[in-house]
Structures are given as C-alpha cells and as structure tokens.
Amino acid sequence: MLKQMASRWFTRNPSPLKKNKHWGQVDSDRVLKTLLLTLDGMVFRCALDAHWTIQFVSDASKNLTGYAPEDFLGNQKISLEKLTHPEDRESVREDILRAVADSSTYGVQYRIQCRDGSEKWVRERGMCVQDESGMPVLEGFIEDVSEQVLSYMRRAEVELRYASIFEHSVVGMFQTTQDGDYLAANQALAELYGYASPQHLMAELSDIGRSLYVDPRRRDQFSTIISLDGKVRDFESEVYRRQGQKIWISENAHAVRGPDGEFLYYEGTVDDVSQRRRYQAELEYQATHDTLTGLANRSLLHDRLHQAIEQSKRYQRSIAVAFVDLDNFKIINDSLGHAVGDALLREISNRLASSLRAVDTVARYGGDEFVLILCDQQSMADLSTMLERILARIAEVVVVGNHQLQVSGSIGVTVFPEHGGEVEDLLTQADAAMYHAKVSGRGQHQFYSPELSSSAHQRLGMEMALRHALEHKELMVYYQPKVDSTGTVAGFEALIRWYHPTLGMVSPTEFIPIAEDIGLINPITDFVLREACQAAARWGALGWAHLHMAVNLSARQFSSPHLRAQIEEVLAESGMPAGCLQLEITESVLIGDTERTVEVLVALKQLGVRIAIDDFGTGYSSLAYLKRFPLDILKIDRSFVMEVGDGRDGMAIPKAVISLGHSLGLSIVAEGVEYLEQFNALLDCGCEEFQGYYFSPPLPQGAIDLFLIRSKDDSEDSEELKEVEAS
Ligand code: C2E
Numbered sequence: 001m002l003k004q005m006a007s008r009w010f011t012r013n014p015s016p017l018k019k020n021k022h023w024g025q026v027d028s029d030r031v032l033k034t035l036l037l038t039l040d041g042m043v044f045r046c047a048l049d050a051h052w053t054i055q056f057v058s059d060a061s062k063n064l065t066g067y068a069p070e071d072f073l074g075n076q077k078i079s080l081e082k083l084t085h086p087e088d089r090e091s092v093r094e095d096i097l098r099a100v101a102d103s104s105t106y107g108v109q110y111r112i113q114c115r116d117g118s119e120k121w122v123r124e125r126g127m128c129v130q131d132e133s134g135m136p137v138l139e140g141f142i143e144d145v146s147e148q149v150l151s152y153m154r155r156a157e158v159e160l161r162y163a164s165i166f167e168h169s170v171v172g173m174f175q176t177t178q179d180g181d182y183l184a185a186n187q188a189l190a191e192l193y194g195y196a197s198p199q200h201l202m203a204e205l206s207d208i209g210r211s212l213y214v215d216p217r218r219r220d221q222f223s224t225i226i227s228l229d230g231k232v233r234d235f236e237s238e239v240y241r242r243q244g245q246k247i248w249i250s251e252n253a254h255a256v257r258g259p260d261g262e263f264l265y266y267e268g269t270v271d272d273v274s275q276r277r278r279y280q281a282e283l284e285y286q287a288t289h290d291t292l293t294g295l296a297n298r299s300l301l302h303d304r305l306h307q308a309i310e311q312s313k314r315y316q317r318s319i320a321v322a323f324v325d326l327d328n329f330k331i332i333n334d335s336l337g338h339a340v341g342d343a344l345l346r347e348i349s350n351r352l353a354s355s356l357r358a359v360d361t362v363a364r365y366g367g368d369e370f371v372l373i374l375c376d377q378q379s380m381a382d383l384s385t386m387l388e389r390i391l392a393r394i395a396e397v398v399v400v401g402n403h404q405l406q407v408s409g410s411i412g413v414t415v416f417p418e419h420g421g422e423v424e425d426l427l428t429q430a431d432a433a434m435y436h437a438k439v440s441g442r443g444q445h446q447f448y449s450p451e452l453s454s455s456a457h458q459r460l461g462m463e464m465a466l467r468h469a470l471e472h473k474e475l476m477v478y479y480q481p482k483v484d485s486t487g488t489v490a491g492f493e494a495l496i497r498w499y500h501p502t503l504g505m506v507s508p509t510e511f512i513p514i515a516e517d518i519g520l521i522n523p524i525t526d527f528v529l530r531e532a533c534q535a536a537a538r539w540g541a542l543g544w545a546h547l548h549m550a551v552n553l554s555a556r557q558f559s560s561p562h563l564r565a566q567i568e569e570v571l572a573e574s575g576m577p578a579g580c581l582q583l584e585i586t587e588s589v590l591i592g593d594t595e596r597t598v599e600v601l602v603a604l605k606q607l608g609v610r611i612a613i614d615d616f617g618t619g620y621s622s623l624a625y626l627k628r629f630p631l632d633i634l635k636i637d638r639s640f641v642m643e644v645g646d647g648r649d650g651m652a653i654p655k656a657v658i659s660l661g662h663s664l665g666l667s668i669v670a671e672g673v674e675y676l677e678q679f680n681a682l683l684d685c686g687c688e689e690f691q692g693y694y695f696s697p698p699l700p701q702g703a704i705d706l707f708l709i710r711s712k713d714d715s716e717d718s719e720e721l722k723e724v725e726a727s
C-alpha cells in the first residue's frame with residue numbers, strides 16, 4: 001500500500017526527482033520509507049466515515065499523539081475523530097467534507113488530545129482519493145504546529161495590549177504621513193484637539209501643517225528636526241483646537257522606517273502644556289514687573305535702559321534718565337499704615353505712566369523711587385518743561401479713603417550721551433542729581449553735572465557712621481527661626497542689626513548697599529558668619545545639633561577669591577558642622593559669567609555647606625535658568641507669600657514655583673509667612689520650611705537661648721536655664 005500511495009503522490013505532484021535523469025531508476029518504496037521514518041509528522045489514510053477510521057498510519061503517530069499505529073487501526077483504542085479536540089471536531093469535519101465535495105486538497109488546523117492528556121495544535125493537509133478498490137478515502141499528513149500557534153497567540157496578545165494602551169492612554173498619540181494626514185490617532189488626542197472621536201479627528205483634520213499649527217512653519221521645522229536627529233523631543237507649538245481656540249502642545253515623535261530604511265510615517269505623543277505655559281508667562285511677568293504697581297521692575301528697567309542706550313548710539317538721539325523720589329512718603333506710610341501707603345504708590349504710578357509717551361519707560365526702582373527713561377530728547381528746555389509737568393502731577397491731591405494726601409517729588413536727571421556711561425553710571429548720575437534736588441529744597445528737578453558725583457554727601461555721613469559701628473560694636477546679629485511642616489524649629493536665618501546711638505535702628509536694606517559700595521561688606525559678613533556659627537555651635541552643645549544656620553552673602557563678595565577660605569576658617573574655629581550652614585545668595589549672583597559662578601558654587605559646596613537662592617521671583621531668574629546651578633534650597637519671596645490667602649488666584653505662582661522647584665530637586669522655603677492661612681496653603685502645596693512673623697520675628701541670641709533651653713527641658717529647672725536667665 002505504501003508503494004501505491006507513493007506512486008499516487010508522485011503522479012499527482014510531478015516530482016522534480018523524476019525529471020532528473022540521474023534519478024531515473026529511483027526505488028520509490030525505499031524513498032517513501034525513509035520519508036515516513038524521518039518526517040516530523042504522521043502520514044495517514046482513513047475512511048470517510050463518522051470516526052475517520054484509520055486504515056494506515058505511519059510510526060510517527062507514536063511521537064505525535066502517544067498512540068502506536070496499531071492503537072488506531074480499526075479504531076482499536078482511539079479514532080482520528082476522538083483524537084480531535086471535541087470543540088474542534090465539527091469545524092474540522094465541515095472543512096474536510098467541503099474539500100471532498102470540491103475534489104480539492106484541504107488544510108485544517110486544530111487541537112488534538114494526546115494519550116497523556118496533553119493538548120497539541122496540529123495542521124492536517126490532505127485530500128480525498130480512491131483506494132485500490134475505488135472507494136473514496138482520505139490521505140494526508142498531520143504535523144505538530146503547537147509552537148508556531150502559541151507564539152502567534154502570544155504576539156497577538158501583545159498587539160492587543162498595545163492597541164489597548166493606545167486607545168486608553170491619557171496622552172495623545174498619533175501616526176501621520178509626511179504630508180500631514182493622520183494614519184492613526186487615539187481618543188486622548190481627539191479630545192485634546194476638540195473632536196468627539198479619533199474617527200472625527202481623522203476625517204476632519206488633514207494637512208496639519210496648515211490647519212493645526214498656528215505658525216504654519218512649525219510642521220516643516222518638525223520634519224527637519226526629525227530628518228536630522230531621527231526624533232523631536234519636547235517640541236512645543238501653539239495649535240488650533242477644532243473650535244478655533246488656541247492651546248500649547250508639546251510633541252515627542254520620531255520617524256518610523258521600513259526594513260530598508262525607507263520612511264513610513266511619523267509616530268509620537270502630544271501633551272497639552274498650556275497651563276504650564278501660562279504659569280511661565282505669569283512668572284516671567286512677575287519677574288519683570290513690580291507686583292504692587294504693575295510697573296516695570298529693576299530687571300526690566302535695566303533691559304530697557306540698555307536698549308535705549310543702543311538706540312541712542314545708533315540714531316544719534318539723546319535720552320534722559322530721571323530718578324524720581326517722593327519726598328514725604330515715609331511719614332505717610334508709617335503714620336497711616338501700609339495699605340494707605342500702597343494705595344498712594346499705585347496712584348502716583350498711574351500718574352507717572354500717563355504722563356509719558358508710549359516709547360518711554362517708567363519703572364519702580366524701590367519703595368518710593370521711580371526711574372523714567374525718556375527717549376528722543378530734543379532740548380533741555382523741553383525736557384525741563386516735561387519734568388515740571390510731572391512734578392505738578394505728583395503734587396496733586398490723592399484721595400485714599402477719607403484721607404486727602406499730598407506728596408511732592410524730587411527728580412534728578414541725566415542725559416545720554418552727554419554724560420556718557422553705561423546703564424549703572426546713568427542710574428548713579430540720576431541718583432546723585434536727585435539727592436542734589438532733595439537737599440536743594442525738594443519738589444524740584446536737578447540736572448546731573450560731574451561735580452555732583454563727588455557729592456555723594458548723603459552717603460558720606462552714613463559711611464563714616466558705618467565704619468564707626470563696625471569698630472564700636474554697634475552691630476548685632478538677630479536670628480529668625482524657620483520651622484518645618486509640623487511647626488517645629490528647623491533652623492535660623494542670621495540677620496544683621498545696627499543700633500546707632502542717635503539714628504536708632506538702621507535697616508540692613510539701607511546700610512548693606514553702602515557697605516557693599518565702600519568695601520565694608522567683607523568685614524560685616526565675616527562678623528555675621530562668626531557670630532552665627534558660634535551661636536549654632538553653642539546651640540549644638542545644648543542638644544540642638546541638627547538646627548541649620550543660614551547666613552546672607554552679598555552679591556558683591558560672591559566672586560571674592562577669599563570667600564571659600566573665609567568660610568572654611570570660621571567653620572573650623574566654631575566647630576559647627578558644615579552641613580548645618582546654609583549660604584543665602586540672591587538671583588543677581590547668578591547673572592553674568594555662568595561658568596565662573598558654577599565654579600564658585602561647586603567650591604563652596606565641596607565644603608559641605610548648602611546654597612539657598614533668596615528672594616526668589618523678584619529678580620531676573622526664570623526657573624529654567626536656575627537649572628544650570630548647583631543649588632539646594634529655593635526661598636520664595638515674601639511678595640508672593642503675601643498674595644496667598646486672598647483666594648485661589650494667589651496660590652497660582654507659589655504653586656508653580658514649588659512644583660517646578662521640586663522638579664529641579666530644590667527644597668522650598670517660604671519667607672514672610674504672616675498668617676495661618678498662608679502656612680496652611682503653602683503646606684498643602686508641598687513647601688518644606690516656613691519663616692515669618694507668624695512663627696517669630698528675628699530675635700537676639702539670648703532670646704533664642706532661652707527658647708531652646710525651655711523647649712528642650714520644659715519641666716526641669718536646668719542649670720543652663722538659670723545661668724542664661726541670670727545673664
Ligand atoms: P532677607 O534675606 O530676605 O531677610 C528677610 C527679611 O524679611 C528680614 O528683614 C526679616 O526681618 C524680614 N521678615 C521676616 N519675616 C517677615 C514677615 O513675616 N513679614 C515681613 N514683612 N518681613 C519679614 P531684615 O532683617 O530687615 O533684612 C532685610 C534684608 O537685608 C535681608 O533680606 C537681606 O537681604 C539683608 N541682610 C540682612 N542681614 C544681612 C547680612 O548679614 N548680610 C547681608 N549681605 N545682607 C543682610
């Protein structure tokens with residue numbers, strides 16, 4: 001029978017063997033035997049009956065099913081029908097009978113149940129032929145395909161999972177053609193762009209270069225970057241949503257290529273970054289504008305003045321820089337309170353702004369100081385007329401509540417290029433002229449002349465007094481506690497105090513700038529550092545070793561080559577652990593030579609001290625800018641904290657600063673916390689430390705001594721306590 005089967009096979013499938021003349025006398029019986037022995041599967045013939053009764057099966061049946069050929073013959077132990085998995089029997093039979101009816105070959109794939117109970121996937125191929133007596137029978141071949149089937153199923157499952165991630169992702173995902181048509185989009189993307197479903201999006205949005213991006217060049221830039229780098233990262237663009245509303249998105253995408261490197265399509269994700277953009281814009285605005293008056297702040301003033309000087313040089317036109325100072329503002333502020341003072345400042349700001357042309361700039365320089373940049377000055381006479389008009393506007397009555405207030409102003413003015421100089425020089429000249437106006441009787445304007453420079457009179461007295469103070473121990477250090485999220489003291493900020501015998505308390509904001517100018521800042525910092533480290537070491541010895549101590553560094557001394565050695569020495573002398581010392585620097589330190597600044601910061605950090613960025617938000621920095629520097633702590637300026645607690649809006653900036661600060665690995669300290677609501681709101685946003693009058697004002701060392709000893713040992717009357725109280 002083998003021979004018959006073989007010959008039938010060979011005639012039905014004309015074999016290449018036969019055509020080959022060398023194979024003319026092939027012993028097909030032997031070839032077939034070899035094949036049957038080596039084929040990885042079983043060859044069979046069966047009847048077309050209900051059980052597919054086996055008439056012949058090759059030895060491989062044992063290997064494939066566990067049943068020997070004799071188990072099959074005459075269905076002794078098992079039939080082909082029974083071998084087939086019950087769930088597959090019917091469909092297998094249908095497929096085979098269809099092929100029989102069509103006199104064609106068939107191929108079916110199904111499961112079998114082996115003798116040992118295991119299941120296998122097999123593929124059966126065969127056809128209906130007539131046996132030796134002309135009866136129709138099936139002849140065919142069954143092989144094990146379990147491995148292929150299982151791996152196919154696993155792949156299908158993975159694909160299904162990916163499809164599910166794609167469909168359910170909250171991130172917008174897409175595939176687009178080079179021409180900007182969608183091949184695929186998910187629900188999140190549809191929603192992001194304002195469409196009900198991916199189908200709507202794909203039907204309505206095509207040629208995205210022109211219809212999606214607000215700036216139509218964006219799509220080309222997208223393609224260009226991908227063709228150069230293979231991908232785009234954080235590619236931010238403004239786009240139109242379906243209803244025409246604009247949003248900002250960030251795309252991450254790459255080109256998908258075929259096996260030969262040919263471009264197939266773009267694939268990527270889209271995030272809505274509108275909110276972050278808004279916060280950034282707001283931060284930028286806050287960084288360049290005064291919160292109280294909305295006028296340009298110092299940083300913007302510097303930029304504008306710089307531009308004005310460039311313009312003036314290019315077009316040979318004069319500019320005037322005027323320094324305006326209110327004459328009796330301090331008295332009003334002290335006697336009627338800050339709210340009235342603020343209202344007055346706002347009104348004066350409006351008057352100044354409305355007195356100028358659009359090309360001019362008015363900036364708030366400090367408390368009651370303003371700077372005007374007046375472009376295109378034709379003549380001194382015109383300038384004088386204009387300044388007098390401004391003075392008259394300032395002197396008009398201001399009504400705040402039921403107060404009728406009147407202030408006058410003093411203006412100092414310098415003209416560029418007449419007196420030359422750069423930004424800082426112009427400001428100093430105008431300041432000197434303003435001082436001259438003040439001492440000459442207030443309520444007037446004065447032009448700068450080089451002689452005025454030498455008359456930094458107002459400073460002179462102060463300078464002398466300050467030198468005297470340093471020598472005669474009129475300076476003291478106060479300590480303001482900082483608390484952690486539980487309200488427990490975590491450390492202190494050292495703040496200098498000057499008690500002048502006749503002037504009384506002089507604010508550091510007044511004398512630190514002078515000390516910087518006259519080169520006294522180094523000895524003053526040295527004094528504060530020593531005092532503070534000694535105090536901290538002393539508190540450490542009292543059992544408060546973990547408290548940190550923050551000392552303010554002036555921007556001027558930051559680049560001093562002795563700074564590191566100075567700090568190292570003080571640390572060694574006091575025995576205070578370096579890890580407890582924090583150095584507070586302001587944003588202005590970071591402006592300029594970035595490389596050098598990073599170098600200094602790294603050198604300081606090598607000592608083990610930590611670096612805090614002070615008054616964050618008032619200066620030049622954007623958070624992106626901070627990224628370049630090795631900082632540890634960010635102190636949110638009081639002006640932002642002040643806004644907290646007047647409803648939800650006030651939290652927007654601190655919240656953004658805290659979360660962006662955290663993303664840079666900085667820990668956040670809030671300054672100037674005055675109310676419980678501020679503490680709670682900032683705590684909710686993840687702020688780590690808090691400082692402000694709500695917890696404590698700055699206190700002299702003795703008061704802190706008492707506080708620490710008391711809180712360490714509330715019940716016991718310790719020796720230390722008695723000692724300190726006695727002193
Ligand atoms: P700063 O470094 O921002 O210090 C915080 C200032 O805010 C301190 O003013 C502090 O008394 C005040 N303050 C703290 N909590 C509150 C609050 O809840 N409400 C309000 N309204 N104010 C609060 P202070 O002591 O007058 O110091 C003013 C500035 O002078 C400091 O600002 C710092 O820039 C500078 N300064 C003080 N001591 C030193 C020093 O030793 N070296 C240097 N270079 N600068 C110093």
Ligand code: CA
Pocket residue numbers: 493552584614
């Ligand atoms: Ca500080």
Ligand code: CA
Pocket residue numbers: 614615635637671
């Ligand atoms: Ca500060």
